[in-house]
Amino acid sequence: MRGPTITFPDGTRRDFDHPPTGAEIAAAISRELAERALAVMVDGELRDLSEPITTDATVRIVTPEDPEALPLIRHDAAHVMAEAVQKLYPGTQVTIGPAIENGFYYDFARDEPFTPEDLAKIEQAMAEIVRADKPFVREEVSREEARRRFAALGETYKLEILDSIPEGERITIYRQGDWFDLCRGPHGPSTGRIGAFKLLKVAGAYWRGDPKRPMLQRIYGTAFPTKEELDRYLHQLAEAERRDHRRLGREMDLFHFQEEAAGSAFWHPRGWTLWREIESYMRRRLAAAGYVEVKTPQLIDRSLWERSGHWEKFREHMFTLEFEDRALAIKPMNCPGHVQIFNTRLRSYRELPLRIAEFGSCHRKEPSGALHGLMRVRAFTQDDAHIFCTPDQITAETAAFCALLMSVYRDFGFEQVRIRFADRPAVRAGDDAVWDQAESALWQAVRETGLEVTLNPGEGAFYGPKLEFVLQDAIGRDWQCGTLQVDFVLPERLDASYIGADGGKHRPVMLHRAILGSLERFIGILIEQYAGRLPLWLAPVQVVVATVTNDADSYAREVADLLARQGLRVELDISADKISYKVRQHSLAKVPVIAVVGRREAEERRLVLRRLGEQAQEQLDLETAAARLAGEATPPDLARGGATRPPAAQ
RNA sequence: GCCGGCGUAGCUCAAUUGGCAGAGCAUCCGCCUUGUAAGCGGGGGGUUGAGGGUUCGAGUCCCUCCGCCGGCACCA
Numbered sequence: 004m005r006g007p008t009i010t011f012p013d014g015t016r017r018d019f020d021h022p023p024t025g026a027e028i029a030a031a032i033s034r035e036l037a038e039r040a041l042a043v044m045v046d047g048e049l050r051d052l053s054e055p056i057t058t059d060a061t062v063r064i065v066t067p068e069d070p071e072a073l074p075l076i077r078h079d080a081a082h083v084m085a086e087a088v089q090k091l092y093p094g095t096q097v098t099i100g101p102a103i104e105n106g107f108y109y110d111f112a113r114d115e116p117f118t119p120e121d122l123a124k125i126e127q128a129m130a131e132i133v134r135a136d137k138p139f140v141r142e143e144v145s146r147e148e149a150r151r152r153f154a155a156l157g158e159t160y161k162l163e164i165l166d167s168i169p170e171g172e173r174i175t176i177y178r179q180g181d182w183f184d185l186c187r188g189p190h191g192p193s194t195g196r197i198g199a200f201k202l203l204k205v206a207g208a209y210w211r212g213d214p215k216r217p218m219l220q221r222i223y224g225t226a227f228p229t230k231e232e233l234d235r236y237l238h239q240l241a242e243a244e245r246r247d248h249r250r251l252g253r254e255m256d257l258f259h260f261q262e263e264a265a266g267s268a269f270w271h272p273r274g275w276t277l278w279r280e281i282e283s284y285m286r287r288r289l290a291a292a293g294y295v296e297v298k299t300p301q302l303i304d305r306s307l308w309e310r311s312g313h314w315e316k317f318r319e320h321m322f323t324l325e326f327e328d329r330a331l332a333i334k335p336m337n338c339p340g341h342v343q344i345f346n347t348r349l350r351s352y353r354e355l356p357l358r359i360a361e362f363g364s365c366h367r368k369e370p371s372g373a374l375h376g377l378m379r380v381r382a383f384t385q386d387d388a389h390i391f392c393t394p395d396q397i398t399a400e401t402a403a404f405c406a407l408l409m410s411v412y413r414d415f416g417f418e419q420v421r422i423r424f425a426d427r428p429a430v431r432a433g434d435d436a437v438w439d440q441a442e443s444a445l446w447q448a449v450r451e452t453g454l455e456v457t458l459n460p461g462e463g464a465f466y467g468p469k470l471e472f473v474l475q476d477a478i479g480r481d482w483q484c485g486t487l488q489v490d491f492v493l494p495e496r497l498d499a500s501y502i503g504a505d506g507g508k509h510r511p512v513m514l515h516r517a518i519l520g521s522l523e524r525f526i527g528i529l530i531e532q533y534a535g536r537l538p539l540w541l542a543p544v545q546v547v548v549a550t551v552t553n554d555a556d557s558y559a560r561e562v563a564d565l566l567a568r569q570g571l572r573v574e575l576d577i578s579a580d581k582i583s584y585k586v587r588q589h590s591l592a593k594v595p596v597i598a599v600v601g602r603r604e605a606e607e608r609r610l611v612l613r614r615l616g617e618q619a620q621e622q623l624d625l626e627t628a629a630a631r632l633a634g635e636a637t638p639p640d641l642a643r644g645g646a647t648r649p650p651a652a653q
Numbered sequence: 654g655c656c657g658g659c660g661u662a663g664c665u666c667a668a669u670u671g672g673c674a675g676a677g678c679a680u681c682c683g684c685c686u687u688g689u690a691a692g693c694g695g696g697g698g699g700u701u702g703a704g705g706g707u708u709c710g711a712g713u714c715c716c717u718c719c720g721c722c723g724g725c726a727c728c729a
Contacts, residue, residue, distance in 0.1 A: 108724095116657055206724030207656025214726050218656050221724070253664080262702075262720050317729055335729085370654050371720085373727060464729080552686045579686075587690035601688055613689060620689075 010061045025052035026192070029064045039066045041191045042075055049075070051141050051189040067198070067228035077102035079139065079191045080129070080200045080226040081109045086182040087128035088222070091121075097184060098160040098210065098219055105236070106225030110208055112160060117220055122202045125222070129200065136195030137179040141188055149174050149185060160210065161185050199233035200226035243478060248530040249376040255535055255593055257526075257543070258377070266374045266381030268523060273543035276572065278522060280541055282362060284414070284638050285386050285519065291640075292407050294358040294388055299340030301364065305330035311339040312496055316465075320367045337363035338490075338515060341389045342497040345511075350501040355511065356392035356400055362522070363387045377527035384522040390514040391499065394440060400514055401448030401470070401487060408485050408518045409454070412474055414639040416532060419475035421455050423483075425462035432466050432492045441489045441512075442468050466492035472518075476532045484520040484528070489513075535593045536615055539636045542572070542595045546632060549576040549585040551601030558605035562598060562625065569633035590615060596632065 006019035009028060017031065025043030029036045029052070043050050044063040049071055056062065065071045081100035088095055088111055100109030111117075117125075144152075146165065153161040164185060168174060177186045179194055191197070201224060208221040227233040244250075252258050257274030260267070270278060286296065305323070308314040313321070313336070322333040334340065341359045350357070363385045373379050390400050405422075412420055424445070427438045445468055449456050463469050472485030490513040494500075503509045519525040529537065539545055548563045550556055556577045563575040574594075576585050582599060589597050597613045599620075604611060610628040612621040623631065634642075 119658085204723055205657070208725045209655075212726070214655065218725080220656075223724080260721090265720065313729085320727095320729065367728090370727060372654060372656095372725080374721090379728080549689090551688050554686080579684095581685090581687050581692060582689055583687090584691055585689085590690055597689080599689060603688085611689085618689080 007056060008059045009056070010059075012061070012063050022055040022057040024055050025050065025062070025064065028056075028062060032064070036064055036066070040064045041066060041069075041072050041196060042189050044071065049189050051139075052192050053141060054189075072228060074102040075189065075191055076197050076228060077107040077226045079194065080197050080224060081107040082139075082177065082179060082182075082184055082186070082190070083129050083132045083194050083197065084125060084202070084222060084224060085109050085111075085184060086132055086179065087125045089182070091124060091128055096158055096160055099164070100184075106203065106223060108208075108221050108223045110210070110219040110221045112210075112217065112219050117205045117222060119205075122205065122222065126200075126202050129202075132179070133194050133197050133200075135180070136193050138193045139190040140178040141190070142176045142178060142183075144174055144176055146174055149176060152176070152183075153185065197226055198228040199230040200224055201233060201237070239478065243480075243531075246478070246531045246534045247376075248378075248527040251530050251535040251593075252377070252527075254591070255530075255543075257530075260376075265371070266369060266379075268377060268380065268382075274526075276543040277526060277537070277541060280638070281519070281522065281526070284640060285362075285411070287638075287640055288407065288411060289358075289360050289388070292358070292403065294360040296360045296362075297341065297344055298361060299334070299337060299344070299363070301333055302331045303334055303340070305332060307339055307343075308332050310497060311342075311493060313339070320369075322366050322368060333366045334363070335365050335367045337361050337365065337385065337387045338389055338493060338513070339497060342493060342499050342513075345391055345499050346497070350391075350511075352393065352501055352503045352509070355501060356390050356396050358388055358390045360386075360388035377523040380521070380523050383524065385517050386519045386522065387515075387517050390516065391494075391501075391511040392514065393503075393509070394444070394512050397441065397444035397489060397512060397514070398448045398451075401445055402451045404487055404514070404516055405449065405452040405454070405470075408472060409452070411518050412472075412485075415529060416538065417474040417476070421457065421473045421475075421481075422449055422452075423459040423462075423471040423473060424449065424456050425459040425464075425469045425471060427468060428461045428463050428465060430465060431463070437491055438468070441491065445470065445487075445489060464488050464490070466490045474528075476528060477534075478531075480531075482524075482528050484525060485518045486516065486520070488515040490515055536595070537593070539595050539632075540638045542593070544574050544592070544594050545572045545636050546596045546598055547574045547576055547585075547589045547594050548598045548600060549582065549589065551582045551599060553577065553579070554602050555600045555605045558608075559600045562600060562610060565625065565629050566598075566632065569629050571629075571632055571636055586613065598628070 006021045006023060008016055008018050009023070010016050023031070026037065026040065028043065029040040040052055042065040043052055044065055045056055045060045049065065065075070078101065081102065085097045085100055088109070089097065092113060094113070096112040098110040098112060100107065149165055150162065153165065165174070175186060175188055176183050177188055177190055203223045203225060206221050206223065207218045210216040210219050225233070225236060227236065252274065255273065256271050257277065258268045258270050261269070289296065305314060308321070317335060321335050324331050341361065344359060345357065364382070365385060366382050369379060369381050374381070392400055409420060426442055431438070449470060459471065467489035469486060469488035471483050473481050473483045475481055494510050494513055499511055499513075500508045501511055529541070546566055548559045548566070550559045559575055559577055563573045566573045576589070578585070586597055593615060595615045599611045599613060603609070608625050610623050610625055612623065612628060
């Protein structure tokens with residue numbers, strides 16, 4: 004019989020006289036490829052090397068360098084770990100164990116917890132299985148056969164997974180030696196091909212992610228084709244740890260947390276300086292973009308939250324209190340407050356779009372387990388704004404917002420931004436015609452930005468579609484900060500209206516939008532982005548003037564005064580310590596510029612500048628140095644010569 | 654909220670099977686007047702997260718609570 008024609012990535016073809024396996028194809032090309040092959044891509048689908056290819060196909064042999072190799076060997080490692088665990092801890096049930104972004108995990112059902120010492124033992128047992136180089140054998144079985152085999156082992160979770168596999172789908176078991184697992188595959192040729200692996204942590208995880216179901220024990224690990232790649236990844240983890248904003252926040256004396264106020268930051272002078280610099284910058288950008296700024300109450304009566312719908316939808320997240328027979332809530336959001344301002348008088352279409360901004364201080368009942376430094380807090384400040392506009396202004400307002408947001412992110416040093424488009428959810432308010440209009444207006448706007456947009460289906464708010472802006476930091480982590488949400492519901496509920504050109508009353512649309520999201524979180528992200536070494540314009544202390552000897556004290560004072568008059572944030576260090584000690588202290592505190600002054604500088608009226616982390620020094624006369632530093636420390640928007648102050652109040 | 658781990662001086666960490674709570678750094682005082690990432694000497698500093706229990710005796714063992722860390726769930 005005739006076999007299939009196999010086409011290779013370079014376009015060459017080869018005919019086979021029988022359905023060849025991936026392994027055979029690799030062997031037909033070269034012995035080296037056969038030895039290095041892990042799996043095979045068949046018409047874009049990853050398959051086992053052992054599976055015969057029955058039809059004409061385009062085929063690529065996957066080797067350890069290919070991007071497909073990583074998830075494959077990690078999945079292999081998950082199986083090896085599961086075997087090791089069941090060997091060491093009989094009675095432990097296996098559940099699921101996939102490859103994930105940076106490694107793999109496997110969830111186990113076992114009454115006793117795994118300890119860190121257990122992880123070491125499991126690693127050793129895994130190493131043995133890897134050394135034994137057992138082939139992964141794929142077996143296609145009937146549902147009944149699979150049921151019988153897992154029932155015999157008492158693997159109730161596997162039986163549940165089996166039941167959830169749709170009728171008609173192939174059921175496969177992967178075996179390594181005498182251990183096997185229900186698995187869709189594919190897998191590498193054998194356990195010996197895993198390369199380098201390491202178990203990282205153990206954690207609880209609900210079965211099927213459902214808090215009402217049993218808590219399983221999840222062991223996380225990672226695997227790479229080579230030891231070097233594993234070491235590089237472990238080094239990266241250490242790097243992330245080094246950048247941790249919680250550690251840097253303490254070391255740089257920016258903020259602290261304490262038990263009595265869990266989830267709320269205490270901002271220290273330096274941290275608050277950073278905060279105010281960011282706030283001032285945002286204020287200028289917003290004013291220049293035609294926003295007005297307001298401040299709305301912290302405590303608002305329950306009745307308003309009932310009308311806005313928050314009482315029904317959001318009550319469990321709100322802090323409430325009683326006072327003089329009134330039920331009050333600390334605001335978790337600013338939108339109802341902004342509508343109150345909109346509603347204070349009859350609005351004309353000529354006022355629209357009306358952009359109302361607030362650095363809104365909000366509180367939410369975040370579960371204790373969710374708290375995480377500045378990234379997840381109970382008290383936070385949003386750079387919030389609500390744009391009241393007509394439906395046909397949505398596109399232009401969205402486009403303008405996207406442009407503003409991108410420019411702001413760039414100023415803070417973030418270049419990589421993705422947009423997720425969250426469209427209509429299954430349960431929603433408003434009829435489909437309204438949703439059609441809102442979604443198409445948003446789509447049109449994001450297309451104009453030219454940015455990458457991915458669909459996040461069904462994840463829109465119940466009142467309208469939304470855009471989520473995800474930025475990527477210096478070490479590749481994603482952070483969702485910005486958002487823009489189209490809202491037809493709140494204006495209705497709180498009865499916002501304006502008089503149109505036709506003289507009739509109309510309902511405005513509200514665009515909820517934020518760029519930084521929460522100031523707290525954004526500062527956390529900034530600290531990690533820069534590993535604490537903030538750009539000069541953001542640094543809480545921009546320059547320290549440090550003396551070599553006390554003889555230079557009066558000149559140092561003069562220098563510090565001059566720099567301060569240039570608007571720089573300066574500190575003076577005339578302590579009796581050695582200059583090398585001072586340099587070390589201020590370097591550890593991440594001060595960007597140290598100006599060293601000794602006798603020579605005082606006599607010549609010069610300044611020697613030392614940049615953070617650099618050994619090189621720059622010698623300048625005093626006035627030149629002051630002017631240069633002041634120039635470098637100018638916030639990016641002002642450096643561009645944009646609006647330097649908000650327009651005069653109306 | 655759930656699972657697991659952790660909680661000792663401002664920070665980083667010690668303290669034998671339950672047996673006198675310690676070191677370095679920081680702080681304070683003194684000396685040194687210094688040239689680019691730690692000069693020298695001395696002093697002070699603790700209800701070992703909180704509360705309860707076991708014990709002659711608890712940082713150490715047990716219980717409850719709080720907080721932190723890693724995940725899970727949550728993130729309207």
